[in-house]
Amino acid sequence: MTKSNCNKNADANLIKKEKLWNINYFLLWQGQLFSNIGDSIYELALGFWVLTVTGSTALMATLMAASVLPRVIISPFAGALVDRLNRKWIIVLTDIIRGIFVTLVGVLALFGLLEIWMVFFVGILLGVCGAFFFPALSSSIPDIVPKSKVISANSVFSMANTGASVIGSPIGGYLFYAIGAGFVFLFNGISFLISGVSEAFIKIAVIVKKKNDGSFWTDIKDGFNYIWKFKGLRYLIIISAVINLLASVAIVLILPMFQRDPD
Numbered sequence: 001m002t003k004s005n006c007n008k009n010a011d012a013n014l015i016k017k018e019k020l021w022n023i024n025y026f027l028l029w030q031g032q033l034f035s036n037i038g039d040s041i042y043e044l045a046l047g048f049w050v051l052t053v054t055g056s057t058a059l060m061a062t063l064m065a066a067s068v069l070p071r072v073i074i075s076p077f078a079g080a081l082v083d084r085l086n087r088k089w090i091i092v093l094t095d096i097i098r099g100i101f102v103t104l105v106g107v108l109a110l111f112g113l114l115e116i117w118m119v120f121f122v123g124i125l126l127g128v129c130g131a132f133f134f135p136a137l138s139s140s141i142p143d144i145v146p147k148s149k150v151i152s153a154n155s156v157f158s159m160a161n162t163g164a165s166v167i168g169s170p171i172g173g174y175l176f177y178a179i180g181a182g183f184v185f186l187f188n189g190i191s192f193l194i195s196g197v198s199e200a201f202i203k204i205a206v207i208v209k210k211k212n213d214g215s216f217w218t219d220i221k222d223g224f225n226y227i228w229k230f231k232g233l234r235y236l237i238i239i240s241a242v243i244n245l246l247a248s249v250a251i252v253l254i255l256p257m258f259q260r261d262p263d
Contacts, residue, residue: 020152024144027202028091032137033160034195035095038188039130040168041175042102043067045188046119048173049109049181054116066120070127079135088204090136094129095196101125103189110182140204 043064050060082090101122108114138157145153175184 020145020149022144024202024204025153027198028137028140028144029157029160031091031095031195031199032157033164034191035133036161036164037168038191040165041172041184042188044169044172045176045181045184048176050119059116063120063123067123067127070124071131074128074131075135078131082132082136082139086206087136087140088202090132092196092199094133095192095199098126098129099189099192099196102185102192106182106186106189109185143205144202
């Protein structure tokens with residue numbers, strides 16, 4: 001056997017020995033899973049709560065838009081900003097902030113003190129936190145798993161994201177009628193807090209920006225230029241945006257049907 005073949009075999013054996021599920025990756029993955037399931041449960045239960053209290057589908061749609069728009073608007077800028085900050089503490093703090101406010105919403109709902117304006121405020125706050133949480137989380141993956149496992153790690157995250165959305169929505173609807181909105185909000189807030197505390201133990205390298213690196217606005221401009229020139233990615237983003245819009249409209253139209261009494 002030649003020396004080059006020996007080296008190839010050694011590299012192949014090393015890749016096989018490299019593990020995806022180290023403690024840092026597991027903590028990051030569970031944080032993302034809890035956050036996505038929590039978001040799905042909270043949004044659906046909140047939609048039912050608004051319909052129950054106000055009977056207005058228009059108000060429910062406005063609330064959903066108020067929760068989504070901050071994330072859509074801020075996300076392009078949040079990604080460039082996240083690269084200049086400590087990603088670990090962005091992940092931890094955004095989960096803790098969401099946990100505190102969603103828990104507060106749950107407590108207020110249980111005591112009958114929750115008002116519509118409070119829900120709108122928390123919805124906007126959750127959208128802002130999500131805009132920073134997810135870029136910080138996704139950019140941390142290559143730093144906590146072996147290079148040979150990055151693609152697998154991203155695939156597992158995508159599957160968890162999709163699965164959380166699929167699981168969270170029916171769970172949110174069931175729990176709303178089983179135990180009430182207040183308990184759903186409360187349990188969701190506590191899950192955010194537990195996730196945030198566990199994420200504090202993750203070890204993620206801090207990115208040190210050099211003086212000759214591009215400025216904040218340069219990074220944003222380069223990002224938009226890259227997406228615009230990459231036709232496949234550009235079309236994928238447009239299609240995803242349209243699908244999400246149609247899905248949101250469908251939710252607004254379908255939810256009231258579940259509150260009708262069967263005759």
